[in-house]
Amino acid sequence: QVQLVETGGGLVQAGGSLRLACAASGRTFSRYTMGWFRQAPGKEREFVGAISRSGGSTTYVDSVKGRFTIERDNAKNMVYLQMNSLKSEDTAVYYCAAAYLTGITVSRSAYNYWGQGTQVTVSS
Secondary structure, eight states, X not given: OOOEEEEOOEEEETTOOEEEXXXXXXXXXXXXXEEEEEEOTTSOOEEEEEEOSSSOOEEEOGGGTTTEEXXXXXXXXXXXXXXXSOOGGGOEEEEEEEEOSSSOOOOGGXXXXXXXXXXXXXXX
């Protein structure tokens, strides 16, 4: 079992940056593909990006490509979401999630474990 805790959310002006962190418990962190999702008020939770178990592959939703970067540190059981050039439409609760599989998936249902989320608010 994996427990996930996100930190780093907050209020930022449009054009600014934030770095979210997700700390994972357990000794098998490197066996999980890690994903970031977000949910804005009144909307469904959507995929933001994911990183493979080794960190060698990443994928992102088109709306954040070139602005967001996911990294992981398997030695520290950490995954990060660096968000640059933030826009008001990036405002949401951001969740990290873990999927016990090889490769990368964008499917929400494939992720077995979820954090509690951290609020990101971008003011225009």
